Amino acid sequence: MEKYFKDLRSKIGHDEIIMTGVTGVLFDETGTKILLEKRGDGSTGWSLVGGMQNLNESAMTSLQREFKEETGLDVEITALIGVDTNFHQVFPSGDKAQIPCFIFEVTQVGGELVPDGDETLALEYVSIADQPKMFNEQHQLVIDQLYRQAPYGWYF
Structure with a gap:
């Protein structure tokens, strides 16, 4: 957690x-798998790379900083996939937040x-068709929007 959030x-x-929040979708060379991570905070299921x-x-x-920190990769933003503005999260620490999130495609x-x-404990390219269980x-x-092949620019 960054100093700003710790102070707050x-x-x-x-x-x-x-x-x-910021989240990135990195496709493999086939365009059918995306990079997912196993989180180190005790959460179960997969996570997209972000923070x-x-x-x-x-x-x-x-997002570029988060990718470098969590995966070792340098990425470029290529598209805005979507925006989710009304998600509420309770973290394992008990902290609560509403997290408007920008979702980008990266290379x-x-x-x-x-x-x-x-x-990040592990990284793996996972098929979207397998509908991986997210955290x-x-x-x-x-994942659901990508699986449905929803046009980029969606928002909730």
């Missing part, structure tokens, strides 16, 4: 706050695929 939580405890937007970052630079431009061993409803929505 020290003042308000576990009360619900708004935290802008929270920090102060003084754009959504795009936040790899450098780096080497290596999980960080902290936030929360927001990430599941993205």
Whole structure:
């Protein structure tokens, strides 16, 4: 958790706050599998790569930072897939947040695929057709939209 959120939580405890999220979809070379991660926070199921937007970052630079930190990959943003604005999450710590999330398609431009061993325990390209079970409803929505081949630019 970034210093900004730690400072905020020290003042308000576990009360619900708004935290802008960013998520990236990285397809394999066939376009049929996407990179998913096993999270290190005790959550069950898969997760898309992403995290929270920090102060003084754009959504795009936040996602690039998250990819580098969690996967070792350098990525470029290629498209806005969608936006989900009314998801509520209770984290394992008890912290609550409403997480408006920007979902982007990305391409790899450098780096080497290596999980960080902290936030990300494992990384794997998983077939969208297999409908992988995601760790929360927001990430599941993205998988469902990709599976349905919904046109980019969707929002909820």
